[in-house]
Amino acid sequence: MRVLFYLPVVTPWWFEHIVTPILRKIATVAEVHVLAPTSWRNTGVGPEQLAHCLDLEEVNWQIIDSPDPATLRTKSGDAAELVAHVRGLAPDLVLCRTADFETARKFPGTVRFLMEGSAAPFHFDASTTITDQPFVNGAMPELGASDRASLDSLIAPLWAEMRTHWQRAIPDRGAVFRQAGIPEDRPMLLLPLEYEHEENFFLQHRVPQVSNRALVTKTAKQLAGKCTLVVTDHPLNARHLDRRGLRDTIAQLGKRVILAEPTILGFPATLTLAVHADGMLLGDSKSFGMAAAFGVPILRRSRFTSASWLNAETDLGRFVAAARSGEARAPSEEDTRLWFAYHFANEAFYSPDPDLTGSELIDRALRPVNPERWEAGIGRIRAVKPEYLH
Incomplete structure (x- = not known):
């Protein structure tokens, strides 16, 4: 070969x-x-x-x-x-x-x-x-009943361990929001930024084709204060890039847009906030796994498709309305568990x-x-x- x-x-x-x-x-x-x-x-x-x-x-x-x-x-x-x-x-x-x-x-x-x-x-x-x-x-892929049962059996102890750990480790919504300075008077939407160093050529596929600073500005204007937008930066951005411009941009957008610190109460910010978010705004970030695991509704803007079980919305206006009414659809809990099993066992x-x-x-x-x-x-x-x- x-x-x-x-x-x-x-x-x-x-x-x-x-x-x-x-x-x-x-x-x-x-x-x-x-x-x-x-x-x-x-x-x-x-x-x-x-x-x-x-x-x-x-x-x-x-x-x-x-x-x-x-x-x-x-x-x-x-x-x-x-x-x-x-x-x-x-x-x-x-x-x-x-x-x-x-x-x-x-x-x-x-x-x-x-x-x-x-x-x-x-x-x-x-x-x-x-x-x-x-x-x-x-x-x-489409999996038969026996394959689904096999995967479910394999993931069961890992799934229980993961859920138990984070339920015990991550503080309640009030404590997390107070630490991060997030008001609780409206839904909180989480925007994890993608790595935007010049070496990341995968960004040529992003939707929309703008910088992270422009994406935050555009999203904040579309939200018009109906939800609190909390932004978390990619760890490699913080390590390799000058983030003063991003901080300045967010500071000018008003109190309804917050740039979270890298960690909150000792845990990675994106993970900590995902536990309590009312929705997650994604492009091609791997953070969709966190949203699924914690039952967080997803808005995804991408050239690529999302599995139907993620119930990912593509229109921000509809997503905000659903988040405000409490009707935003979360990923399927059963298929989330199955996907993690399939991913770790097969991929x-x-x-x-x-x-x-x-x-x-x-x-x-x-x-x-x-x-x-x-x-x-x-x-x-x-x-x-x-x-x-x-």
């Missing part, structure tokens, strides 16, 4: 911690090629990344030094030459870390995307998925796991649904980090 890793938007951290372990495992059972551009805006493959793989003499490396480094990272220009090149390689399987899904889908063989696998409020070391549906929130994995083999990784790509790996999948996650809480 010939496997191609296509990595135009891989970051140094992702390459070292996610891709390299996968590449090493697959190289033991298949012919491996790597196709990636040179480093630009903290993405691509450069000397530092190659240094992690000097011992992999059997891997075929093709590093593209393009005069327009944006070309492979965004949908710009004619991709015919690239597609023809990949067809010449004739891979059986292509594993992509790319934000240009349209071009990648023109490649020969089975095309899959390496995406994030974490799913709060669980905190297993299950950092990766191999999927053909990036950003399709809550996706899972998510920890790439450095020493028991995870190259053959199994290829199977995950070629057979997206395989009940034979479910019990081992849950068991491995618990073995890697028995405590789901960081």
Whole structure:
């Protein structure tokens, strides 16, 4: 089997911690090629990344030094030459870390995307998925009664542990709101911001195509004070970017818009507030898992679809009216539990796991649904980090 890793938007951290372990495992059972551009805006493959793989003499490396480094990272220009090149390689399987899904889908063989696998409020070391549906929130196949029962049995102790922990750990609504300065006279809508560093090329898909500051301003104007808008920043934004502009923007929007501190009463702000939110406003954030787990209604504005069981609204006006009347629909409790079970048992994995083999990784790509790996999948996650809480 010939496997191609296509990595135009891989970051140094992702390459070292996610891709390299996968590449090493697959190289033991298949012919491996790597196709990636040179480093630009903290993405691509450069000397530092190659240094992690000097011992992999059997891997075929093709590093593209393009005069327009944006070309492979965004949908710009004619991709015919690239597609023809990949067809010449004739891979059986292509594993992509790319934000240009349209071009990648023109490649020969089975095309899959390496995406994030974490799913709060669980905190297993299950950092990766191999999927053909990036950003399709809550996706899972039609499952028969026996498969549903099997998954329910696997998730039951983990689900009980998670629910018990957060019920005991997170203070009541009054205490949380007082600490965060949130008034209780109207519904609270939570807006978790996405990572907006220049390395995040996935933002080219966001709806609307604006910065986080502009998104907050636009949303606040649409709410017109009917709800309190509470904004939480992405942890990587706080770590890597200057947030003074965001703070200034929110300060000018009035008392009905609040920027939460990174932690509230000792817990991550988004998680703490999700427990008590009347609705969550999302784009392509992984925070949909928290909303589902805590029964929070979701508004999602995205180019990508959401599973029907999430009951995600797409119109902000309707969502606000429903939140104010108490009629906003939360995700299905039964399907939420089933999705977490399916995700951890079938999809998510920890790439450095020493028991995870190259053959199994290829199977995950070629057979997206395989009940034979479910019990081992849950068991491995618990073995890697028995405590789901960081």
